[in-house]
Structure formats: C-alpha cells, structure tokens
Amino acid sequence: MRIETQQNFLESRTFDEINVGDCSVLVRTLRAEDIKLFAIMSGDMNPAIGDKEFANSGMFREVIAHGMWSASLISTVLGTQFPGPGTILVDQALHFTRPVSLGDTITVTMTVKKMFAHNRHIVFDCACVNQDNMEVVHGTAEVLAPAEKVKTKRVDLPHITISDKYARLQHLVARADGLAPIDMAVVHPCDLESLKGALLAADANLIDPILIGPEAKIRGIASEHGLDLKQHRIVNVKHSHDAAAMAVTLIRNGDAEALMKGSLHTDELMAEVVSHSSGLRTQRRISHVFLMDVPTYPRPILITDAAINIAPTLDEKVDIIQNAIDLAHIIGIPEPKVAILSAVETVSAKIQSTLDAAALCKMADRGQIRGGLLDGPLAFDNAVSIDAAKTKGIVSAVAGRAEILVVPDLESGNMVAKQLEYLANALTSGIVLGAKVPIVLTSRADTAETRIASCVIATLIAHANRERIKRMIQSGRQRWRRTFSMAISPRATSAAPACATQQKYFLERTAR
Template sequence: MLLRFWKSNRPESAMKYKSFDELEAAVMGKARKCKVAVVEAADEHVLEAVRHAAEVGLVEPLLFGKRQEIAAKLEAVGLKGDAYPIVETGSPQESATGAGLAVKNGQADFILKGLIQTGVLLKGLFKEETGFRTGRLISHMNIVQVATYPKLLALCDAAINIAPSLEQKRDIIQNAVDALARMGIDNPKVAVLASAETVNEKMPESVDAAALKEMNKKGQITGCLLEGPISYDLAVCAESAATKGYDSPVAGDADLLVCPNIVTANVLIKCLRHTANALTAGIVVGGRVPVVLNSRAASAEDKFRTMVLAASAAG
C-alpha cells in the first residue's frame, strides 16, 4: 500500500528501452545505415565485429590505415580485400585525423577505435582542422542492462575523467543527457550519487550534487530532471525510497547515474557486470559524434552491442 501510494502521480520514466534488444530494434528500424569510421582498421578482431555489423545492416564501414595491411586482414576474416572503402594513411595519428575530417564532411556518424592507442586516437581527432571538439569536456557514458532493474540504465564517468570538478561534472551530465536525447530518451531522470541524501561539507561529492541540482533548476543543465545528493539504493529502488519516505520523482526510477569520480563509477560498472551478470556498453561523448573504445579482449557480442549504442547515440 505504501509503495503504491508513493508511486502515484509521479512523472513517467523517460527511458523507453528495457533491453539492448529493444535498442537494437530501434536502431535497425532507421531509414539508413550508420556510417562508421574505423581508425587503424588492420585488426582481425575489429574487422570481425565490423563485418557482422555490416552484414546485419547496422553500419557502412569506412576504413582508415595502410591499404595493403587492411586488405590482408579483410581476407583473413573471410572478405575480399576491397570489401569496404579504405582511406590510405601514413600513420595512426593521420588515420585519427582523417576519421575526424570524415565526420566533418558527413562521411561518418561515429568512430570505432582499431589497432591504435587511445591517446593517439584522441590527439588526432582533436586537431583543430577536424572541428571534432564542441568546447565541452569529453566524457564517457555506459549503458547497463541488469535483470533486477526494469529498464536500461545510463552511468558516467567510468573511463575518462578521474576526479571531475563541479564544472566538469556539469559537462559530463550534459554530454550524457544530450546523447540520451539523440537516442530518443527525453528529459531523463538524473541521480547524482553520494552516500546519503544530506549535504555534508566534509563530503565534497554531496556539496557538488546539491550545486548541480541548483544548476538544473536554473537552466544551467538542461533537458533532464536532476536529483542530488542521492544514495544508490534510493536512486534505483522504489521500495527503499518509499520506506525512508524520500519523495523525489527521480527516486527508484533513475535513468542516469552520475558518480562522483572514476573509481566509484568503474567499481560500480564492474560490480554490475561481474556479480549481477549485467550487459554493458560504453561510448565516448561530448565530441561531434560518439567514439567506441572497445578493448581487444571484448567479446564479439560486446563489440556489437557497443556499436549499437554508438549508432543510437549518433542520432
């Protein structure tokens, strides 16, 4: 009875996808395929994932790197050496810059990291001539599917920003909210996490969370409904929020979790993945288009899922 009363007259959830399968179906229903720029594409693991994504109609690949090496790897995964367009480049950084220019010229909707160091990739992308930077901080966003939560859940930043300042957190949130909007998720419920719901000056993350909530109210963070500070259990568990009498439209129904630092976010995402059997995908946001930084150790399924996310967030 308490839970039913608590849930009444609350805004509907913004997240319309319950699973990655639903997200994939929405992406595959688009009028055209997404164009993906693969940076330093001479890698069998990457090309196997790209081949599958192309065969099912998700992407049209544009490959950057040394033509002869890429052609050999294409043949190694069962394709003709000229199966996809190849842009010949002289170095990994040139490949990255070329991919950035492809985005600028409308030839790519998202970028996929191949056999290139992440730092080199980003340095090449960020060259002034690419126009890839938007003036906002670059950040990382994960999407999680966990059986005990009724919808997909976004989380940031588990990969790029180590100990973000208040202003950097503002950018991290706005980047994620904008990416979710391109996925068709309007006005998501954002939970800025802390260990408790009270502001404590000895716990800077709680002070930042309260400040971010005020920024949202003043229109300095747009396109979302933001709550903070809020603990993880109240953000995702309606029963806990009802029991504690915590009244917020975000409580028990969060669409996006914002962690105070990279350690918290990274531990949380790995806990969900390895102890709750969650499915995850992650992309870099804040640039002109999403960037996929898959690990070479990632499974083919993981790589495909991340390309689905990138294609969705590309709009």
C-alpha cells in the same frame, strides 16, 4: 470443483475422498519466459518454437509453445491440486488439437472418469482450452492416488531471471530499423574483435565502415579468421596514430559522420579528437556514457563519466550531465531521472561529491541543466532500489528509479560499469558525446556484440544530428524569407543591401 488457490499448504485427497465426476481447474497464461525456460530445461531448441523469424515463416506464422508445456500443466494439477501430493502418474494419452501461442490463457480441467478400488487407480479426462474456449489438448491420465492424506508446506520457488544477452542485443538493434546506415570511420581495426565488430555492424545495416589502418594487416586478419571485407573501403596508413589523424580528417571533410575506436589506445585517438587546431571539439565538454541493459533492472541505465573525465569539476559535470540527458532523449526517454551519486545521501562538507550534487540539483532548478529530473546526492543503492530509498526515508521521484547515474569520478564509474557487465551480465554499449560526431569508444577487451550495441547508439545520434541540422536549415530559410520579403517592400528599400548580404551568407553556410 477445486480451483487452484495460492495457499500456504498443499493437501492431498485420498482415494476414498474422491468420486467419479469430481474435477479440478488450473489457469495459466503463456509468457515468452515460459517458452525459454521450457527449452532450457528440456533442451528442445526447435527453431519453430524459439526463433521468431523462423517461426513467422513456418506453418503457424507465430511463436508457439512446446506441446509438452500444456501437458506439464496437467501434471501440475495432479501433483499439487487433485489428487495432490503423493500422487503417482501411471499412464497418459494426449491429443494436441491446436498450438498455444504467446499470450494465450489456458484452462486445464481434470475430471474423474473411472476409479479402481483394488489398486487405487483413477482415470481422469483431461481438457485444455484457450481463452476463446477452443480446445488445444484433450486426453486421459491414469494415476495412483494417495492412500493416506498428505499435508505439506508449500515451498516457494526461486525467482528466475533469464539473461538472454543475444535477445537484448537484437531488441537494441531493432531501434535502428528503417534508418539508413551511416558512414563510420573505424580507426585501426587491427585485431579480431574490432574488425569483426565493424563488419557485424555493417551486416546489421547500421554502418558503412571506412577501415583506416595498415591495409595488409587488416586483410591478413580478415583472411585468417574467414571475415569477408566485401567492398568496404580501406584507407591505408602506416601506424595507429596516422589512422587516428586520418579519421578526424575524414570527419572534418564530411566523408564520415561517426568514429569507432579499433585496437589502438584511447589516449591516441582522443588526442586527435580534442586537438584545438584540427580536432572535433564543440562548445560542450567531451564526455563518455555507458548505456547498459541490466537483466535485473527494469529500465536502461546510462552511466557517466567512466572513461574520459578523470576528476571532473562542477562546471564540467554540468556538460557531462547535459550530454547524457540529450542522449536519453534520442533513445526515447523524454525526461530522464538523473541520480547524482556519492557514498551517502546527505550533504557533507567533508565529501566534495555531495556538495557538487547539491549544487547541480539547484542548477537544474535554475535552468542551467535542462531536460531531466535531477536528485542527489544519492548512494548507489538508493538510486536503483525503491526499497533501499524507503528504508532511508528518502522521498524522491528519482530515487529507486534512476535512468542516468552521474558518478563522482572516472574510477568509481568504471568500476560500477565493469561490475554490471561482468557480474550482472549487462549488455554494454559506450559512446563519446560532446564532439562534432558520436565516437564509439569501446575497450580493446570488448566483444563484437558490445561494439554492435555501441554502433546502434552512434547511428541513432547521427540521424538525430541530421534532423537537427535539417531543422536549422529550414529555420534559417524561413528567417531569410521573412527578411527578404521585408527588404523588397516599399518601406524597406534601404534594407535591400543587408538582405542580399544575408542571403549570400546563408547560401554559403548551407553549401558548407
């Protein structure tokens, strides 16, 4: 029996070296990538195979492999193993007994059944069984065996990465499963992509959009492109700057808990958001985070700040980093690894970003930045590549494993993010943090899928804010009960007036 081993050379067996009863074995485990690659290669996009939702409603109630995927394993044995290089397949008859599902391990056994010396033909029995020793395929294959021994160097196949942006988007949307849609003020959705993005996010049960802008224009775009506005609320205003002001007013009045930028300019929206008299400021510096799913990187990357702060100071970078860390916690990264980027990985008095990086890391050591693991300065390659970090002799828990990239300034951050989006096919979402509510701040050139991805993040943040407020109220009630119980005790009668005042204050705050 010959079992496949990864040798440097492939060597065939000639007809004269083979006897009836000889056999060879190959073992393979079905991965999701195998199904996708086979579908791409063959063009067989049968939804019973590639569509999980469709497959779950079908005969087998699960995603299965193409039947010919198993048959291709037989071809692999014949061409690379037994008889090996130089073998020509003449005939094949197969019976498919049961489906092969994701994760199944298939053992292919090829046994010589008949040999014909006059034409060097060999008939093989083919048997494929799964990990439970249940037959999935059986049949026969007839080949023309090599007349002369062939030995050739094994060619290393290229590594293939499947960049399925739609699948990655669905995986991201699934993060919000079970969460109620949030009221989102969509500011001036007066082009196709911004209106379509809001409506698709509504269809995905992420948001309940409040469309703010010239109603006639919004309805005209919907009619022109066949979009169904259903019963979504429309707030009619004349201009884009009126839309921005109205959106902020809705937030302040509690009628919405998130914003989405439409087809107006960023400065126009953010001017209303950061207004000292009527805006949505908090004690935190407002900053932007790109959340990117890059096919060639094993974990999500948060890039900050690439859209709001042009050349942030050291103090501003503290808030920028804390905003990103808080977002990382919300999306399920308990202690994000934060790389402070620069052009080099050593501190230099000539490069301000390296000085800032060193100071920020020390500030984290002193508890001025909490919840993440910081290191810097790090060059981009050292931040995302373990090999690059090892080459430079960098010993770090962050280097090569970064989850948050803190860029020196807006220009460098914007370039990094756009390069990943357009050259690495990254799924991109963008969110503004540090305001009273999350703000979906996408580019006017962004696609609807980018807007949907951003709405997922806004929904997660809004629900996290709800939970935080709920905890604050519960904590306040507990403190009030403790104070009240002390006030009505015989030892604390003098505290009763203060307790009543506290009760009234708390009830007023809760009502607001």
